[in-house]
Amino acid sequence: MTTTIVSILLAGLLTENMVLSKFLGICPFLGTSKKFDTAFSMSLAVTAVMVIATAVTYPLYAFVLLPLNLAYLQTIVFILVIAALVQFLETVLKKYAKPIYESLGIYLPLITTNCAVLGITLLNFTKGYNFFESIINALSAGLGFMLALVIFAGIRQKVDESDIPEGLKGLPITLIAASIVSLSFLGFAGIGG
């Protein structure tokens, strides 16, 4: 049991990192990694939504879609559920947790149709995880997303200070830096089995 959890955690963080190996959630990765603070808040919000979305979609798949032989509907149903869930979460947070809403609220609409969140809910079934493993998987994928964003925010702050050739300024140098970080994560392949 413990080994499964550790290997899922390691996979989510390093070997199968959502952003750097699976290339899901590239849009927030490039969009919100300009500053450390925004990168951190965004990834916190993504992690929370990933775990909650998994907790909701797993029973839906296991107890509704699968018995009715409608597994092929999972993509469209999950999109519906996740979009509604994020909206619901935003309304509830606005009412009951004003400080959390103010720090994470602006990122929630961005997550509504985030492919990393949809990706993790679908991948849970491809891998055949049970409910508990799925939750751990979502958590580790969220933390992996956070790791990638925070590392990259640090790199971008350094890049902004350096002398970049005119033609590479802005997005081009960011994409080059992102590909190098992604390459370096390939080095983790094999860790955790």
Place this chain on the structure above:
Amino acid sequence: MAGFIYTVLIVGGIGLILGALLSFAAKFFSVKSDEKVEQIRACLPGANCGACGFSGCDGYAAAIAAGQAEYNLCTPGGQGTAQELSKILGGNVTVVAKTAVVHCNHCFDKAVSDFAYCGLNSCAAANILYNGSLACKNACLGFGDCIKACEFNALKLENGNIVVDKNICGGCGKCVKACPKGVITLEVKCLPYVACSNTEKGAVARKQCTAACIGCKKCEKVCEHNAITVKNNLAVIDSALCVGCNKCSAACPVGCILN
């Protein structure tokens, strides 16, 4: 056929349930937004520069509505915004238009360097190494930390000098905070200012930079309103007394009083 009906029922059903859930949530968890706050927010320029000291325009609007802030704190909006706000809230306020001013005018051919710096392209980094490479330790380093800080693109680098476009500058003060040398301050618009921060004695200052204020006191003598005094070998203009006649800039032998 049965599968087709199930599919429609499941997707439609889930959609219906979620839609109902969301509309109930919108009803039960709704937060009443203050009409006054929205009115105030509409008057503000929306630059979110933070010059007022609150977290962006929304924060400032909420603070005004709660009576915790003055109306005249918005520098980018200036007099226009303050007037609009006083229309909504009553009362009358005036705002003195301010602009960022660089108290250094060295150009790279006038200032003498002690050593060549080739590190990170940032004033903050250059300042860490022996307070910068220039002989004058109060001089602008010219790497443009202020330009990066400015959200209105009001600052430019010309011949090694930071030039402020006074038509664009709203006086939010972000550049003032970004400058590690403290050569940028906010001053009243349209008045002359001293474009030097060197406090060395005349001869030493002259060796460090040919554009430096040498503390000759010519401006002090020519000023009819006693607005200029030379303190620490550096001319200082008191904006409360200055009327903007510009006689001082004409009298300055090194040309370091600009308008």
